[in-house]
Amino acid sequence: MTNYAVGVDGLRVVRGGREVVRGVTFAVPRGTVTGLLGPSGCGKTTLMRAVVGVQIVAGGTVTVLGHPAGSPALRRTIGYATQNPAVYTDLTVTEALQYFASILRVPSADVTRVIAEVGLTEHAHELIGTLSGGEHSRANLAVALLGEPELLVLDEPTVGLDPVLRDSLWEMFGRLAAQGTTLLVSSHVMDEAARCDRLLLMREGTLLADDTPAALRARTGAADLEQAFLHLIRHREGAIP
Ligand SMILES: Nc1ncnc2c1ncn2[C@@H]1O[C@H](COP(=O)(O)OP(=O)(O)OP(=O)(O)O)[C@@H](O)[C@H]1O
Numbered sequence: 001m002t003n004y005a006v007g008v009d010g011l012r013v014v015r016g017g018r019e020v021v022r023g024v025t026f027a028v029p030r031g032t033v034t035g036l037l038g039p040s041g042c043g044k045t046t047l048m049r050a051v052v053g054v055q056i057v058a059g060g061t062v063t064v065l066g067h068p069a070g071s072p073a074l075r076r077t078i079g080y081a082t083q084n085p086a087v088y089t090d091l092t093v094t095e096a097l098q099y100f101a102s103i104l105r106v107p108s109a110d111v112t113r114v115i116a117e118v119g120l121t122e123h124a125h126e127l128i129g130t131l132s133g134g135e136h137s138r139a140n141l142a143v144a145l146l147g148e149p150e151l152l153v154l155d156e157p158t159v160g161l162d163p164v165l166r167d168s169l170w171e172m173f174g175r176l177a178a179q180g181t182t183l184l185v186s187s188h189v190m191d192e193a194a195r196c197d198r199l200l201l202m203r204e205g206t207l208l209a210d211d212t213p214a215a216l217r218a219r220t221g222a223a224d225l226e227q228a229f230l231h232l233i234r235h236r237e238g239a240i241p
Contacts, residue, residue: 003029003030004027004028004029004030005028005029005030005064005065005150005151005182006027006028006051006062006063006064006065006151006182006184007027007028007061007062007063008024008025008026008027008047008050008051008060008061008062008063009025009060009061009062009063010023010024010025010059010060010061011023011024011025011047011050011057011059011060011061011062012024012057012058012059012060013043013046013047013050013055013056013057013058014058015046019058019205020043020046020205021043021046021047021050021205022204022205022206023059023060023206024043024047024060024202024205024206024207025060025207026200026207026210028182028184028198029182029197029198030180030182031177031178031180031181031182032177032182032183032197032198033173033174033177033183033185033195033196033197033198034182034183034184034185034196034197034198034199034200035185035186035187035192035193035195035196035198035199035200036048036184036185036186036187036200036202037186037187037188037190037193037199037200037201037202037229038201038202038203038208039188039203040188042202042203042204042205043202043204043205044155044186044202045083045155045186047202048080048153048155048184048186050062050069051064051069051153051184052069052070052078052080052153053068053069053070053071053074054070064078064151065077065078065150065151076104076147076149077149077150077151078149078150078151078152078153079143079144079145079146079147079149079151079152079153080144080152080153080154080155081140081141081143081144081152081153081154081155081157082140082155083155083156083159085136085137085139085140086140086143087128087136087139087140087143088128089127089128089129089136090127090128090129091127091128092124092125092126092127092128093115093120093123093124093125093126093128093131093139093142094111094115094124094125096128096139096143097111097114097115097139097142097143097146098111100143100146101146101147104146104147106146106147110146110147110148111146112124114142114143114145114146115142117142117145117172118138118139118141118142118145118169118172119138119165119168120135120138120139120142123135133160134160134161134162134165137157137159137160137161138161138165138169141154141157141169148181149181150180150181150182151181151182151183151184152176152181152182152183152184152185153184154173154183154184154185154186155186156186156187156188157169157185158170158187158189158192159188166192170192170195173185173195174195177197190224190225190226190229191225193213193225194213194224194225196213197212198210198211198212199211199212199213199216199225201216201229201232203233203236208229208232208233208236209232213225216228216232220232220235
């Protein structure tokens with residue numbers, strides 16, 4: 001078994017006739033929370049789609065838990081929460097999760113666990129269509145947690161959440177990683193970057209950095225990660241020698 005849950009080598013993706021991932025190489029160590037950060041449109045979702053195996057790629061390789069991305073062997077070992085919730089709005093939270101649990105052949109007891117993990121116990125019997133945006137996206141996140149997958153790919157799971165909920169989700173991510181789960185989590189928010197074990201900083205389809213938050217701050221001499229990111233961009237653009 002390799003120490004990496006995900007290995008991406010020379011990945012290129014073309015969407016809408018444009019190369020939106022331009023030769024990206026990195027590896028995600030097992031049992032870590034790796035943050036994928038970068039401005040809107042830089043290619044985070046596309047990269048995650050390639051890891052999950054739902055993206056046609058133009059070049060390079062993506063290996064997940066020892067298999068090529070998209071292999072049937074990976075179906076039950078990856079949990080993927082898309083940015084736009086994909087849960088049925090005319091079911092209650094419990095009904096929706098029971099539906100996915102039966103497809104995944106996960107014991108129905110797991111439904112109660114994942115609802116509690118995302119803080120929706122009080123809303124378990126409410127229709128998803130009547131939930132707030134943040135509650136709806138947490139119901140979507142709960143689906144990805146069913147069956148305790150080895151790899152969780154979470155696309156902006158904390159958008160629209162208040163600071164207390166964001167904090168409790170990041171605590172959960174850390175707890176899952178400590179138990180051996182690997183998490184790849186995208187975010188726009190730089191203060192969330194500090195909660196990650198490793199960071200992939202993306203810009204315009206390329207990787208600006210793949211490092212720990214501490215190493216990034218030390219390397220750039222920046223006080224915080226937002227400044228470190230700006231430093232790397234300016235360095236790339238030649239404004240800093
Ligand atoms: N279905 C599509 N067809 C054509 N181009 C697309 C499609 N989806 C995304 N793109 C383009 O690919 C690029 C990368 O998009 P992607 O969604 O991966 O970015 P992102 O970093 O996840 O952005 P955001 O943070 O806003 O979600 C963007 O320029 C976008 O316009």
